[in-house]
Amino acid sequence: MYLTCFRFNTARPGARKLLTSPQATHAGVMSAFPTLLPTQDSAPRVLWRLDRNAKAENLLYIVSPDKPDLTHLVEQAGWPAAAAAGTPGWQTYDYTAFLNSLSQGSTWSFRLTANPVHYARVKDGAPTKRTAHRTPTHQIGWLLDTDRQQRCGFAVLPTPHDKRLTEHGDTHQVTVTDHRRLDFAKHEEATATKNRVQVTTVTYNGRLQVTDPEALRRALVQGIGKAKAYGCGLMTLAPLT
Known part of the structure; x- marks a missing residue:
């Protein structure tokens, strides 16, 4: 299991759309897993949550059985130039060790x-x-x-x-x-x-x-x-x- 954190760049229109549309956020989260199909009823559970801690700190948390690829969210709602320069657009942690503890x-x-x-x-x-x-x-x-x-x-x-x-x-x-x-x-x-x-x-x-x-x-x-x-x-x- 993995725990992932993504920070929104609220200056981008894509971020504002995701933060106001649970449908769009759900679609964005599920698109982060290339092996999961939208119509796959038996797909493993993927959980997500938006934390609105401050105007400039809106975070997306994801718990999933596989590592997500959030490149599309970085391009739509993050800092793509920073990501291209080597700054990670999101952080993914091994959740299993914590759960077992x-x-x-x-x-x-x-x-x-x-x-x-x-x-x-x-x-x-x-x-x-x-x-x-x-x-x-x-x-x-x-x-x-x-x-x-x-x-x-x-x-x-x-x-x-x-x-x-x-x-x-x-x-x-x-x-x-x-x-x-x-x-x-x-x-x-x-x-x-x-x-x-x-x-x-x-x-x-x-x-x-x-x-x-x-x-x-x-x-x-x-x-x-x-x-x-x-x-x-x-x-x-x-x-x-």
């Missing part, structure tokens, strides 16, 4: 962009419908779901009682930011109501403890939650500071 009980900082949803009925007797969580409280509750955490092999660390900001909130070391509601056409022939995709995404930042290393490895390479093709599901870990 995860141990039960270890603690990490994490970041995850996800699509927190639940199933609800609009009215009595109607079938349940997948619906996005809208408030930070419910979005955090989605991540803190006991079954989800157990299935993914981690537990978000609780906040010490003397450091909680409110009496009934701030129970765990996690925050949600960058709430986005994506609405885009799935196909070029889509109309205002047909063949459109609506996805709510949020980014979680927090601290966790590993409870099941193998389950967490699986979650890190297969993703967490829905809408993985649109930049959701990729969790990354970093040492605690």
Whole structure:
């Protein structure tokens, strides 16, 4: 497995298109793997995530079973002249060694962009419908779901009682930011109501403890939650500071 980081040159029109179109970004990511065909249903999972840390620091992270070739992204949305002069346009790291180093009980900082949803009925007797969580409280509750955490092999660390900001909130070391509601056409022939995709995404930042290393490895390479093709599901870990 490999972890790749690409930085966008936001002065280029191609970068602005990719940063505003999950369809375009997904296509750009999948085009980085010459052995993967667009119609290959059994293709290995490729995860990606956009981190908008600052106006001049927009990063694309990719987790994949093969090394990507992001030459086309450098040409469209990077610094092609610098790349031609020898400055790498992206960085790819061996992710397997890190995954294998995860141990039960270890603690990490994490970041995850996800699509927190639940199933609800609009009215009595109607079938349940997948619906996005809208408030930070419910979005955090989605991540803190006991079954989800157990299935993914981690537990978000609780906040010490003397450091909680409110009496009934701030129970765990996690925050949600960058709430986005994506609405885009799935196909070029889509109309205002047909063949459109609506996805709510949020980014979680927090601290966790590993409870099941193998389950967490699986979650890190297969993703967490829905809408993985649109930049959701990729969790990354970093040492605690």
